[in-house]
Amino acid sequence: MARGNAATEHHVVEVAKPTEQECVLVVGPGPGVGLAAAAERARHVIGVDPSQEMLDLCAQRCADAVEAGTVVLRHATAEHTGVDDESVDVVLGVNTLHLWEDRAGALRELHRALRPGGRMVLSAHEKWLPVGRHALARETEAAGFTDVQTWVWQPPTPFAGRAVQLRAWRQH
Numbered sequence: 001m002a003r004g005n006a007a008t009e010h011h012v013v014e015v016a017k018p019t020e021q022e023c024v025l026v027v028g029p030g031p032g033v034g035l036a037a038a039a040e041r042a043r044h045v046i047g048v049d050p051s052q053e054m055l056d057l058c059a060q061r062c063a064d065a066v067e068a069g070t071v072v073l074r075h076a077t078a079e080h081t082g083v084d085d086e087s088v089d090v091v092l093g094v095n096t097l098h099l100w101e102d103r104a105g106a107l108r109e110l111h112r113a114l115r116p117g118g119r120m121v122l123s124a125h126e127k128w129l130p131v132g133r134h135a136l137a138r139e140t141e142a143a144g145f146t147d148v149q150t151w152v153w154q155p156p157t158p159f160a161g162r163a164v165q166l167r168a169w170r171q172h
């Protein structure tokens with residue numbers, strides 16, 4: 001998974017462009033490739049995943065940043081992140097939204113976590129996406145996000161399938 005999805009994880013960080021002043025919430029980081037990439041750019045990164053195995057892999061990959069306190073890992077979900085209201089600047093999630101049991105609730109939770117003016121970038125394997133990208137955009141708007149954009153992206157990795165990606169904002 002770390003190798004197969006690495007290009008998409010890096011691409012999503014590049015689309016979101018977190019700055020060194022910003023706090024990033026990574027939802028479902030899995031083995032932590034995108035989490036580590038975000039940690040190279042942002043002030044603070046929080047990773048939430050319900051799998052202890054995945055959190056352990058993140059902790060190994062980002063050992064120095066965890067030790068320094070710039071990366072914090074939490075056993076939590078997209079539906080219940082445990083972060084304070086309006087406390088993060090950027091939300092990232094790659095190949096995780098098809099696993100959310102309550103997608104509408106998760107989108108509302110991620111909107112709650114973002115500060116006004118903050119942004120969210122999600123990516124999903126097109127073949128795994130449980131809804132079409134236009135329906136996903138409507139669900140994202142229903143959760144309170146604005147300026148929702150979706151597109152299809154082809155990872156440069158051999159044999160990788162297309163990804164549906166989404167960027168949305170919490171209104172100022």
Ligand SMILES: C[S@@+](CC[C@H](N)C(=O)[O-])C[C@H]1O[C@@H](n2cnc3c(N)ncnc32)[C@H](O)[C@@H]1O
Pocket residue numbers: 001002005006009027028029030031032034048049050051054076077078079093094095096099100101
């Ligand atoms: C297919 S992996 C993708 C990991 C990584 N982002 C990547 O693309 O390589 C899906 C990840 O989402 C996590 N996950 C499952 N249900 C979740 C939920 N409700 N909220 C957040 N993460 C979840 C899994 O534990 C796993 O780490």
